[in-house]
Amino acid sequence: MILGKVGLLSTKGISKAELLSFFRSVQNFKRRFQSSSSREKTREKSRKESKPNDLSCVGILAFFEPSTRTRVSFESAGLDVGIRWIHLNSTDSSLEKGESWKDTFQTLGFYNPNFFVVRHPVAFLPHFVTRWTNLPVINAGDGQNEHPTQALLDAYTLWEKNPSKRWTICFYGDVARSRVARSNIHLFRALGHKIFLFDDSNPSTKLFAKAFKLSLIGRKKLREMDAVMALRVQKEREGEYENSPLSTSDLGAKTLLLHPGPVILGQDISFDLAADESERNLIQTQVKNGFYVRRCLLESMMATTFRKTRGR
Amino acid sequence: MPQAMRFFSKNLWNEQKKTFEPGMLEILGKRFSNFSFGMPKGASARAKILDFGNLFIGPTGIDLHIHSRSFDEVHKETFEHLDSAALKGGVSTAVCMANTFPRLDSVKRIGEFLKRAARCRVSFIPFAAVTKNLEGREPTDWKTLLELPIAGLSDDGKPIWNVEILKGALLAGKKSRKILSLHEEDLEISNRSVLHLSETSMRLGVRGSPSEAESSLVKRDLELALKLKAPVHLAHISSALSVSSIRTARRKGLDVSAELTPHHALLTVDDAEKFFPPDRLGAFKVCPPIREAQDRTALTRAVLEGFIDCFATDHAPHSEFEKDLPIELAAHGMTGLENFFPLMNEFRIRAKIPWSTFYHCFHRRPSQLLQHEKELGFREGGRANLLIFDPDSKRKLQWSASKSSNTPFEDWIIRGRVIEHWGNGAKLYDGR
Numbered sequence: 062m063i064l065g066k067v068g069l070l071s072t073k074g075i076s077k078a079e080l081l082s083f084f085r086s087v088q089n090f091k092r093r094f095q096s097s098s099s100r101e102k103t104r105e106k107s108r109k110e111s112k113p114n115d116l117s118c119v120g121i122l123a124f125f126e127p128s129t130r131t132r133v134s135f136e137s138a139g140l141d142v143g144i145r146w147i148h149l150n151s152t153d154s155s156l157e158k159g160e161s162w163k164d165t166f167q168t169l170g171f172y173n174p175n176f177f178v179v180r181h182p183v184a185f186l187p188h189f190v191t192r193w194t195n196l197p198v199i200n201a202g203d204g205q206n207e208h209p210t211q212a213l214l215d216a217y218t219l220w221e222k223n224p225s226k227r228w229t230i231c232f233y234g235d236v237a238r239s240r241v242a243r244s245n246i247h248l249f250r251a252l253g254h255k256i257f258l259f260d261d262s263n264p265s266t267k268l269f270a271k272a273f274k275l276s277l278i279g280r281k282k283l284r285e286m287d288a289v290m291a292l293r294v295q296k297e298r299e300g301e302y303e304n305s306p307l308s309t310s311d312l313g314a315k316t317l318l319l320h321p322g323p324v325i326l327g328q329d330i331s332f333d334l335a336a337d338e339s340e341r342n343l344i345q346t347q348v349k350n351g352f353y354v355r356r357c358l359l360e361s362m363m364a365t366t367f368r369k370t371r372g373r
Numbered sequence: 374m375p376q377a378m379r380f381f382s383k384n385l386w387n388e389q390k391k392t393f394e395p396g397m398l399e400i401l402g403k404r405f406s407n408f409s410f411g412m413p414k415g416a417s418a419r420a421k422i423l424d425f426g427n428l429f430i431g432p433t434g435i436d437l438h439i440h441s442r443s444f445d446e447v448h449k450e451t452f453e454h455l456d457s458a459a460l461k462g463g464v465s466t467a468v469c470m471a472n473t474f475p476r477l478d479s480v481k482r483i484g485e486f487l488k489r490a491a492r493c494r495v496s497f498i499p500f501a502a503v504t505k506n507l508e509g510r511e512p513t514d515w516k517t518l519l520e521l522p523i524a525g526l527s528d529d530g531k532p533i534w535n536v537e538i539l540k541g542a543l544l545a546g547k548k549s550r551k552i553l554s555l556h557e558e559d560l561e562i563s564n565r566s567v568l569h570l571s572e573t574s575m576r577l578g579v580r581g582s583p584s585e586a587e588s589s590l591v592k593r594d595l596e597l598a599l600k601l602k603a604p605v606h607l608a609h610i611s612s613a614l615s616v617s618s619i620r621t622a623r624r625k626g627l628d629v630s631a632e633l634t635p636h637h638a639l640l641t642v643d644d645a646e647k648f649f650p651p652d653r654l655g656a657f658k659v660c661p662p663i664r665e666a667q668d669r670t671a672l673t674r675a676v677l678e679g680f681i682d683c684f685a686t687d688h689a690p691h692s693e694f695e696k697d698l699p700i701e702l703a704a705h706g707m708t709g710l711e712n713f714f715p716l717m718n719e720f721r722i723r724a725k726i727p728w729s730t731f732y733h734c735f736h737r738r739p740s741q742l743l744q745h746e747k748e749l750g751f752r753e754g755g756r757a758n759l760l761i762f763d764p765d766s767k768r769k770l771q772w773s774a775s776k777s778s779n780t781p782f783e784d785w786i787i788r789g790r791v792i793e794h795w796g797n798g799a800k801l802y803d804g805r
Contacts, residue, residue, distance in 0.1 A: 184578050204578060
């Protein structure tokens with residue numbers, strides 16, 4: 062089970078078997094969804110399930126950092142399985158008036174949601190939300206700590222390309238401040254991939270490599286990688302990161318390109334590489350898979366919390 | 374005339390020889406009236422005899438660094454709680470930092486503090502703030518404040534960034550022969566960090582502070598103190614880099630004293646992940662942060678060589694709603710007062726520190742700095758403060774005396790236990 066009792070707070074400890082079974086369910090759903098007739102059926106089925114009166118899964122989307130793709134993909138995926146959403150933005154909350162996070166979340170918990178999706182600038186806050194409310198929480202990014210659903214979709218995107226392959230993958234960019242990298246490392250390791258870091262001679266990158274026992278590689282070695290994941294400079298997390306953007310000439314002919322988005326053109330990756338519309342560019346595939354992965358995750362969330370809290 | 378009391382033990386601390394020996398001490402009223410070692414002399418008919426057998430008898434602790442939280446933060450700590458915690462932890466004198474609310478930055482506040490402290494069994498001595506409201510901008514009235522019965526000056530919790538103010542404070546400390554205690558932290562470098570900058574902070578994705586945040590200011594301030602030939606005291610030293618600055622300054626003849634806390638003595642940053650799940654990490658947050666094994670080794674060596682010469686708790690109580698939070702939101706600080714003796718005793722055993730060095734840091738040097746060496750000496754004529762303890766009995770630490778229990782040592786099973794704490798010739802605590 063990817064989702065534990067507490068929801069999905071971290072990718073640490075998720076096993077290969079759990080991942081593979083999850084990926085298969087995502088793939089099945091994606092196939093069904095993509096054939097247009099069954100797509101309508103799926104939508105219809107969801108709509109039937111979501112008759113307001115007997116529907117009982119309510120999720121709170123609590124996003125305290127700007128987000129487009131993560132929030133909207135959660136929302137859309139949830140609507141697809143019949144989840145009703147309550148939206149909470151930083152500006153709505155009594156926090157503006159000085160209320161503590163604990164009081165805010167406990168109050169929200171009293172309004173009978175089934176689970177939370179939380180994005181927050183403070184590391185480990187989602188862990189506390191589940192403790193404070195006794196409800197499952199999906200961590201949609203906590204400070205520089207983790208971003209588990211992004212990692213699931215990244216790992217899925219590679220798996221979908223070739224389920225039996227053990228990939229060599231290199232992170233390129235501001236890895237020390239990247240919660241995506243922190244979540245990805247656990248999953249890639251569980252799947253037996255080999256992870257490298259691009260050596261930008263930044264001391265933080267070196268410390269990160271030591272911390273996670275990863276090898277640093279130079280620019281020339283990037284060509285030998287199966288995949289390179291470029292990372293965004295985290296301006297909002299006090300990023301003062303200097304590095305030249307990843308460009309087409311850095312990559313081998315078959316090297317796949319990933320980026321968790323949003324891409325800052327000319328900063329994370331060069332304009333020519335961004336313009337590369339060949340099959341090696343997986344950035345859009347990642348975005349699309351974000352929907353499928355979150356949809357399957359929410360489906361199982363619904364199955365578990367539904368029974369637990371409504372006794373059905 | 375009060376009745377004399379005689380304490381017999383096979384392990385009585387001999388302050389002259391710096392060892393434990395079989396012997397007898399006599400208390401008359403509030404003072405030690407006699408020590409004799411070897412074969413005890415015949416008992417005087419009028420004396421009350423107390424035989425402690427194999428239990429140890431030694432001096433009490435003097436803690437130069439606690440946060441009393443008086444006046445307005447009674448949800449964290451009260452004098453009543455502090456009093457019991459200190460007795461349990463073997464501390465007979467505790468020096469309280471000025472960062473209370475409101476601050477200890479005026480004669481009136483110090484007066485109020487002293488009035489409340491006077492009701493306690495343990496002696497609580499305040500520091501006065503170096504600058505008004507600890508803002509680092511405007512000096513307090515040093516001249517008048519230093520004439521009060523206070524330990525000296527400190528803005529602990531915050532560094533003194535302004536060199537002119539620091540110069541003045543160093544000279545004021547020198548003139549008054551009272552302590553100037555410095556919290557060394559370059560706030561630009563530490564930058565609201567929550568752990569030591571390390572593999573651990575990297576793995577957890579939280580902001581880390583390097584040793585330079587401390588050592589750069591230690592270096593600057595020791596150079597200034599050397600120039601002014603002014604004594605200086607460094608609170609809670611945490612890094613190997615700072616130790617080497619202290620060593621250099623001391624060799625150049627500077628009268629510099631420095632503290633080691635139980636948490637910096639016993640923990641390393643690796644313990645954060647080892648012992649604390651993500652939703653308990655707040656307990657590990659302290660300023661300065663707990664650093665690496667090599668720092669702990671350097672701190673231990675500095676104690677053995679005498680460059681660090683005071684044990685101090687930096688007892689910093691916080692209530693659950695301030696501490697039981699994600700580490701980035703949790704308050705800085707740990708409690709320690711009520712288990713000060715067992716924690717430092719465990720450190721003594723692990724680091725193979727001789728008893729003489731232990732008592733130097735636990736009692737003698739802090740009492741010198743307070744100018745109370747004679748008054749608090751473990752010798753004839755000294756105030757009758759003593760601990761009866763068992764240094765080897767293993768026990769799970771209890772955290773109940775202080776109002777808060779934000780400690781990283783919650784379930785620790787360690788050696789050493791205060792069995793009785795006597796102050797001014799009276800038994801104030803019985804830990805049986």
